[in-house]
Amino acid sequence: MESASERVARALRQRMLTGEIEPGAPLSQSRVAAEYGVSRIPVRDALRELAAEGLVDLDATTAVVRGLSIGELQELYEMREAIEPVLTRIAAPSVGRAKIVMMTSLLREMEASPPVVDWLKGNARFHATIYSCADRPRMIELTTQLRRLTDRYLYLGVDVLGGTGRLSTEHRLILDAVREGDAAAAADLTRAHIARSHEFILGRLLDPLTPQVAHLT
Amino acid sequence: MESASERVARALRQRMLTGEIEPGAPLSQSRVAAEYGVSRIPVRDALRELAAEGLVDLDATTAVVRGLSIGELQELYEMREAIEPVLTRIAAPSVGRAKIVMMTSLLREMEASPPVVDWLKGNARFHATIYSCADRPRMIELTTQLRRLTDRYLYLGVDVLGGTGRLSTEHRLILDAVREGDAAAAADLTRAHIARSHEFILGRLLDPLTPQVAHLT
DNA sequence: AAAGCAAGATCTGTATACAGATTACCATAT
DNA sequence: ATATGGTAATCTGTATACAGATCTTGCTTT
Secondary structure, eight states, X not given: OOOHHHHHHHHHHHHHHTXXXXXXXXXXXXXXXXXXXXXXXXXXXXXXXXXXXXXEEEETTEEEEXXXXXXXXXXXXXXXXXXXXXXXXXXXXGOOHHHHHHXXXXXXXXXXXXXXXXXXXXXXXXXXHHHTTSSOHHHHHHHHHHHXXXXXXXXXXXXXXXXXXXXXXXXXXXXXXXXXXXXXXXXXXXHHXXXXXXXXXXXXXXXXXXXOOOSBO | OOOHHHHHHHHHHHHXXXXXXXXXXXXXXXHHHHHHTSOHHHHHHHHHHHHHHTSEEEETTEEEEOOBOHXXXXXXXXXXXXXHHHHHHHHGGGOOHHHHHHHHHHXXXXXXXXXXXXXXXXXXXXXXXXXXXXXXXXHHHHHHHXXXXXXXXXXXXXXXXXXTHHHHHHHHHHHHHHHTTOHHHHHHHXXXXXXXXXXXXXXXXXXXXXXXXXXXX
């Protein structure tokens, strides 16, 4: 059974990721509680959970959806570039044959799947599959958290996303390195891949053709 | 004014860091609430906060002090080795003259201060001073968190600590690099410094002469 | 018309209360 | 002596209640 606080946290998280709730919007306990038909206690729990995930700013008394900024995006990618290659290097030797087969077909599907949101989900799953082979629970948790935070920026420009061909190619290269047991290569490819993703989304967000990227300071 | 939940969180944190509350010990909301003379609500908040910091395991219904293990220590240092050099490189160009003077005298004090706990505090302050010059709030927060978690292991062997001479020398080298504006060198020295700290504490913990390092799986 | 102020509306932190689940424990039966 | 069952003690999740702080709002005063 799912507790009320989990349900509220999941709902708010979803709405914040997709941008339905705007960055900077205040999250009053009372209003959220009324909205979901629960008391303020589970809402408190949910807000604290989301604050721990970095989606909410808990400014002493008031909770607001954390704002988006190019600076924060930069910082998030710097952290990912530091951590994920390490995680890849550690995980690579433990990636079993079954998972490699799975990822191979996943990549094939992704190259055929036009809906951008599906590509994003596949992308997350690809990397998560590799990472899950590392016996590093905290590193995995941190990575998951950082990826979730960057997701907000992806959804911001999701309707103009596209041209993921290069990123897909890099996925293949990473998988090849893992298959051949070259952990160092896989790690370095991952680092480059993340750097490229950063450039990619940054370019989209700064492109004057991108429609209304409001809430971005 | 400090809220009750903050007071409880701070108290529990302190007791967990020093090992007064043993790893694996269950933290019942009711008992903690009674112990501090507050209701369960602020205790819930405090436990969630500590869980976010990684000091407490929130297993669906029950909260327990997170256990200590050589494996987790390894993981924490792997993360620190990945992040802190990056933070050093970014911070280095922004470290002002005043801070350098401050750190210089801090290092001098540390070499003269015999109480180990004071050395640990000075150590934390030295690195924090450098990091605070980087405009990277989240990276700083993560680093703080990781350092706090490793602190638990340091306190575990605090009575046998000593021989920090080499680490002190490395501090000087890092500070020299920062002073000369060589960010890359400062970053690499930081990485090596963290690796050495890891070896250092690991050696202490595994040393058969170290008295009773219980609670370590 | 602008400034100031007072009453009300919110909102948070926290205490208390209650239902349901879990655990502990002890007496009883085999 | 061990298994068993039931009762009591805990414990959690959540609702409700209340006090104090803060923000609105609209009226009054100059």
